[in-house]
Amino acid sequence: MLRYIVRRLISMIPVLIGITAIVFLIMSLIPGDPATAILGSYATPENVANLNAKLGLDKPLVQRYFIWLGNLAQGDFGRSFSLNRPVLDEILERFNATLILSGTAYLLCSFLGVLAGIFSASRQYEISDKLITFVVLIGISVPSFFLGMMLIVFFTVQLRWLPASGMFSIYGGGDFVDLIRHLIMPALALSFVATGVIARLSRSTMLEVLRLEYIRTARAKGVKEFRVVTRHAFRSAVVTILPVLGLQAGFVLSGSVYIEIVFQWPGIGRMLVDAILTRDILLVQGGVVFVAFCYVFFNLAVDVLQLWLDPRITRK
């Protein structure tokens, strides 16, 4: 087990380096001169040249990449010119908010999706199955940002139950209850699509497993049907569902960009969109690399969990 983890960690190194290379390469496509962008069009040529030298932009591309990579390795993501503070500080602060939102939505969609899938499969063609299938179809077809906006229209404008923006109330908020009240709508909107995808997959996986011979064996043993579904069939289905759950983390993270905009959630997604619009390259670069790294490590964790759940892999 430990050896597997170490091996996987080592094999991740090229992927991580590849990520930084791709991000750096894409960013270097930007036409024009960042120094001009920072200083504005009235800057004198000397000022631009000075700033370029200061930022290291006068060096060749490859050299600049390795300098940036070396700094990254030391935890130095550079300085955001639009916010005038270290990129990493900004990212860490924002990441907290993203983690709260995405994490909640992710737990929600994993739990609800798998549950709905199992329930639906064990009641195939009954009315509850059809209802779930219908809701799931809506789930995978509705844009999350549109759903978020409709939630606001309904729960904030019509019913006046929940706040529509931010993470905390500006006046008198800040406690846990306040956070939850702000979290409900964005988390629901964000998890809905992924719930649909997971429910669909769980249902079809369960239906496949329920036809296998060892399920017949369990029934021939006289095992109660509830247990056949929950212990025998689900135990095997998990092994198929889990890798997709890992991939869904990427979809939830992606969706969080839209949801953060709709609900003005102070997370990384909003930061990235703002940074793109202000052309704050180091902030975009740092944010993308940071989140991509988190995602890679998360999927490593999923793989390890998979290994633990499926003893057939270990011995290979």
Next chain:
Amino acid sequence: MIGFVKKVVRNRLAGLGLVVLFGIILLAILTPLLPLAPPNAIDTPNRFVLPFSDNALLGTDHLGRDLLSRLLWGTQLSLAVGLAAAFIAGFFGALLGIVAGYMGGRTDSLIMRSVDILMAFPYILLALAIVAALGPGLMNALIAVAVVNIPFFARNVRGVAVTLAQADFIQSARLSGRSDISILVFELLPNVASVIIIAFSTTVGWMILETAGLSFLGLGSQPPQADLGSMLGEGRAALITNPHTSIIPGIMIFLIVMGINLLGDGIRDALDPRLAKGRLEKPSPLTRVGDGLIQSPPIDSTASKAVMDVNHLSTNFEVSEVVNKAVRDVSFSISSGECLGLVGESGSGKSVTALSLTRLVASPPGVVVSGSVRISDQELISLPYEGIRAIRGRRVAYIFQDPLTSLHPLHRIGHQLTEAMSTHSRGADSVFVERAKNLLSEVRIPNPERVMDAYPHELSGGMRQRIGIAMALANDPDLIIADEPTTALDVTVQAQILTILNDLRQQRGLSILFISHDLNVMAQICDRVAVMYAGEIVEMGRAPDILEHPKHPYTAALLACSPQIGQGRQSLQPITGMPPTGHEPLNACAFANRCSRVQPVCQQQPVEIIDMDSQLVRCLFPVVES
């Protein structure tokens, strides 16, 4: 082509998706011809007019622009951009996938490594980075979305191309000296086309959503030009006061994507039957019993010493209108301590008979249409689920053919054994564990302690089948139904398993229903043998009588085509022809078409089973030895 469309539309939801999508696409195409207000004509005095007003069917937006006009132009743009992105992604992805799969080696690993790295990004990060570099704009958003989806196509196509590249027809084309390009285009491409179409139908909805998303963020289409996403983005500013400016484009995106998803499911099901997961039927825990169930009157149970009495049992497989009669009117009984063999070729209905006894036949499609199965005083066919469940594994236990697939791959052996016990009786775990270990020694498993902690894949086939036997013994059942327990094993292991079963029979006085297609195995273990053909029992009697003096021509033919050890050189005679399918009612002897002794009368009526010297035979002209 028409056949394919029919296949897709047979799925009613896919048909609905097709209609919705077709309608929207038609509207988008006709948009320039419709008498619409100009989409970008600003008319601020008439801003935020509500839908269904006189001059604006869907109202106006914050600048007083006609929403219907903007919606239709926006739909056209969104569809065009989404489809273009999908085609670009599909083209380059498929190209990379085919080249990687066909070339193999370094090219393959270079391409696939890059694809892996691209896939390590949550998709929007990559799209955002590309838009950040190229600058906001619809074309750039299109490029970003296309690039992000290339890896998906590349990976799917490459998976198929790798297998195909090794296929004989590609290899022979290579050997014939044709150029790589020609092979790629004319041989490989047509064969990966279905994969490309499936990947396309899966992703095109996503791509439309993603481009709409980028426009929504203000990174796609720039004002005044509007696609559906940017309309939503603009509507957001007035969400609270005038939600209709958001709802209208939102619903349009929803309809488009839903139409694509429904249609995509239909296309996938039609192109790849293996993927038609939606159609997988869940087998119910009990075989369905037919509506007009005919049951014979109860036999006086005190008079019968039988452990199990089966009378006139018939089981069908019913797939929509097609009825396949797998088991026809089968009757037999098993006495205490007896081993009854059920022999017949594949498809003769022996396994279905065995599973029907405790209603384990997968249903759908299985239906028990008639008959009675009794153990002592209980009728199993009409028993409700809870009653049958209490009997399964407790009084009637099964051993299945392939222990690798019939044991749970992810449960430890010990757990599978103790579960069989704890299902039917309460007790401390330690007691069950102890009993499980004893069972393992009883089926001669060395080192039971270690095996308890093992998973099935860690054991050999023979060991696994011993586990299967031990599990069947767990509750000391009255009857064990062994469904081809030795078929999946090699000959020496077969012999060991048979010895174990035989010993257990003697020690425990077990009754066994032993199913096999192998007459030699029958000879070693069975007291009586029943021969099945086309779902019927054609001959039944004492094992030595049947195996040495068969009366039914089918049994005789079966013996003539199975080699016997120690009989010297023999010529084996195959049975020519095929058994009848189970679709028609039997209006003749089922074996008549293959029988060497056939007479015209055999073809004219079904044959009843008759008693001949305490041997039951379903034949008008049985074999009589001189």
